[in-house]
Amino acid sequence: MEAMKRFEVEVSELRETFNSGKTREESWRRSQLKGILNLLKEKEDDIFMALKQDLGKHHTEAYRDEVGTLVKTVNYALGGLKQWMSGEKVKLPIAAFPTSAELVPEPLGLVLVISSWNFPFGLSLEPVIGAIAAGNVVVLKPSELAPASSSVLANTIHNYLDNKAIKVIQGGASVGQQLLHLKWDKIFFTGSAKVGRMVLNAAAKHLTPVTLELGGKCPAIVDSLTASRDKEIAIKRILSAKFGTCAGQACIGIDYILAEKKYSSTLVQLLKEQSQKMFGENPKESNSISRIVNKTHFSRLKALLDEPSVKASIVFGGSFDEQNLFIEPTILVDPPLKSTIMTEEIFGPLLPIITLEKIEESIEFLKSRPKPLTIYAFTNNEKLKKKLSSETSSGSLVFNDAIIQYAADTLPFGGVGESGFGRYHGKFSFEEFSHQKAIARRSFLTDFWFRYPPWTEQKLQL
Numbered sequence: 001m002e003a004m005k006r007f008e009v010e011v012s013e014l015r016e017t018f019n020s021g022k023t024r025e026e027s028w029r030r031s032q033l034k035g036i037l038n039l040l041k042e043k044e045d046d047i048f049m050a051l052k053q054d055l056g057k058h059h060t061e062a063y064r065d066e067v068g069t070l071v072k073t074v075n076y077a078l079g080g081l082k083q084w085m086s087g088e089k090v091k092l093p094i095a096a097f098p099t100s101a102e103l104v105p106e107p108l109g110l111v112l113v114i115s116s117w118n119f120p121f122g123l124s125l126e127p128v129i130g131a132i133a134a135g136n137v138v139v140l141k142p143s144e145l146a147p148a149s150s151s152v153l154a155n156t157i158h159n160y161l162d163n164k165a166i167k168v169i170q171g172g173a174s175v176g177q178q179l180l181h182l183k184w185d186k187i188f189f190t191g192s193a194k195v196g197r198m199v200l201n202a203a204a205k206h207l208t209p210v211t212l213e214l215g216g217k218c219p220a221i222v223d224s225l226t227a228s229r230d231k232e233i234a235i236k237r238i239l240s241a242k243f244g245t246c247a248g249q250a251c252i253g254i255d256y257i258l259a260e261k262k263y264s265s266t267l268v269q270l271l272k273e274q275s276q277k278m279f280g281e282n283p284k285e286s287n288s289i290s291r292i293v294n295k296t297h298f299s300r301l302k303a304l305l306d307e308p309s310v311k312a313s314i315v316f317g318g319s320f321d322e323q324n325l326f327i328e329p330t331i332l333v334d335p336p337l338k339s340t341i342m343t344e345e346i347f348g349p350l351l352p353i354i355t356l357e358k359i360e361e362s363i364e365f366l367k368s369r370p371k372p373l374t375i376y377a378f379t380n381n382e383k384l385k386k387k388l389s390s391e392t393s394s395g396s397l398v399f400n401d402a403i404i405q406y407a408a409d410t411l412p413f414g415g416v417g418e419s420g421f422g423r424y425h426g427k428f429s430f431e432e433f434s435h436q437k438a439i440a441r442r443s444f445l446t447d448f449w450f451r452y453p454p455w456t457e458q459k460l461q462l
């Protein structure tokens with residue numbers, strides 16, 4: 001059967017399931033969430049193997065960022081589901097007495113999830129968990145750039161979940177395009193701003209609500225901390241968030257650092273020493289750094305360093321091994337702000353440090369650029385923290401750590417401006433995939449004659 005026809009058949013089967021009403025039942029939602037838990041438990045080794053194959057991810061990192069985080073998310077959803085589904089009573093004005101009113105969440109219907117390759121399980125299943133918890137039916141299209149992970153998802157999900165309600169469709173841009181031609185009740189997209197715009201265009205045709213989880217350049221402001229313990233912890237957290245998280249191929253990874261000029265040589269020295277402790281003298285031998293996803297991205301990253309003025313700014317690392325898709329953790333100081341490494345999202349293990357005379361200048365620097373998914377600031381300066389909170393805009397703002405915000409169910413995850421819109425995780429996911437229906441209940445006990453036409457001046461006085 002031609003692909004488009006097959007997708008239409010799959011989608012109409014999903015609609016039928018949704019219309020049957022079974023996905024609205026709490027028991028169905030619970031059974032599906034438990035299915036995901038079982039999948040994660042029983043297929044853990046397959047998941048680790050696929051992540052090794054696609055990205056050279058160590059299984060400890062894979063557990064931290066994908067399996068473990070997902071197990072936590074499902075358990076959180078199972079714990080909160082009853083209360084999330086129960087809605088909320090609200091008050092109406094006294095003029096409407098006697099009335100009762102409530103907000104009741106209802107599922108949106110048919111959901112399309114298009115995900116990215118860097119956390120192929122996390123970025124696929126995290127929204128699927130929210131969509132199921134909210135009682136929807138789902139098509140998941142994982143990224144073709146992580147083929148082993150995509151095929152684990154496609155080959156296992158139907159054994160653990162209701163395959164009349166949750167389907168995986170594999171493929172790349174052309175499959176994505178075909179899916180976008182169909183009518184959905186919600187599209188949840190994780191990926192680039194370029195494709196995000198296409199998603200938005202396609203959604204406009206059916207007025208489909210969209211969540212766009214995009215990327216951008218997440219800065220880390222690094223102040224010259226005074227206590228040596230604080231300094232050491234900050235350096236470890238920066239390196240782990242950059243090189244130790246999918247080799248910098250992370251939407252909330254640190255893209256670049258802003259630091260004072262007078263602190264930069266100390267900072268570089270501390271980063272070098274700690275990097276050697278984490279990844280050894282010869283990082284190519286380390287199994288704690290993921291590999292670059294493919295040759296295209298490898299060449300893209302290599303080209304960033306090939307610009308002569310950028311190459312001249314390398315102070316640490318800078319070597320490549322194309323055969324193994326390995327790029328050494330690399331630190332640069334003051335590459336030109338007009339160079340591609342400073343104008344486009346890096347998405348790899350290259351870490352530029354941009355120096356400023358005063359750390360406070362970082363605020364103007366950030367205000368003149370697109371709003372990032374996250375701003376990180378390593379500082380104990382309360383005045384600076386306050387200014388950053390009130391004067392800059394970003395999806396999230398994190399002080400003295402990085403990446404932790406992703407794992408917090410109680411914080412919404414999402415962007416603003418160029419980094420996207422909509423939010424998810426924890427109860428926010430449930431809400432993102434629900435419509436809050438307003439229900440008002442009135443009785444016939446009281447009534448007022450002046451609320452009805454014909455209009456008179458006397459009625460206006462009352």
Ligand code: NAD
Nearest residue numbers: 115116117142143172173176177191192195213214215251
């Ligand atoms: P991408 O936009 O190229 O691809 C994302 C998904 O869209 C993939 O499934 C892909 O197959 C599909 N796709 C590609 N072209 C399409 C088209 N024309 N029509 C329909 N679907 C299409 O992005 P990517 O390379 O997977 O991811 C990198 C970007 O994603 C970075 O900017 C990164 O910051 C961002 N990202 C954001 C988050 C987040 O949670 N905010 C997470 C990971 C990645």
